Amino acid sequence: MVTRREIGLGAVALVAIGAAGVGVLRWRGGRANAATETFEVIHTPEEWRKLLTPEQYAVLREEDTERAFTSPLNHEKRKGTFTCAGCDLPLFLSDTKFDSGTGWPSFYAPIDGAVRISQDYSFGMERDEVHCRRCGGHLGHVFNDGPKPTGLRYCMNGVALKFVAA
Numbered sequence: 001m002v003t004r005r006e007i008g009l010g011a012v013a014l015v016a017i018g019a020a021g022v023g024v025l026r027w028r029g030g031r032a033n034a035a036t037e038t039f040e041v042i043h044t045p046e047e048w049r050k051l052l053t054p055e056q057y058a059v060l061r062e063e064d065t066e067r068a069f070t071s072p073l074n075h076e077k078r079k080g081t082f083t084c085a086g087c088d089l090p091l092f093l094s095d096t097k098f099d100s101g102t103g104w105p106s107f108y109a110p111i112d113g114a115v116r117i118s119q120d121y122s123f124g125m126e127r128d129e130v131h132c133r134r135c136g137g138h139l140g141h142v143f144n145d146g147p148k149p150t151g152l153r154y155c156m157n158g159v160a161l162k163f164v165a166a
Contacts, residue, residue, distance in 0.1 A: 035105020041087040041135035058087045059157045060137035068103025079166040087135035100153055107154040108146045
């Protein structure tokens, strides 16, 4: 005979297993969106490793994050364009850069059509991931706490960018 206690423990176990499964599916779902997109610039992992530094590869191809306050681009104040370190696509104009105090180069708007956004469910959070529309490289995330005129903060990994002075 099954006791009420055993039924209760079984229900708790099923809820826990179900919640874990939903978390895994949600996490994988966010990554699958970016992984199934097609891009103009395509390389094998081996080719990317030859084209990029180990730090660039980790961020652009494996969606890693550089340590805050380590990018020289945090201090870049000249006029110019920030391009993708993977394919040189122009991504952000220097006029849209601002100091967010977060430790990563931040912009309030990308160049029209330069980036794509997908859902990122890593670390138990739901975030909007930003990647290069031409090569699919992971650039960072966009948040709704930026300045006017957009109210957005494109928080980018400096290692994923190159700066081209005007």
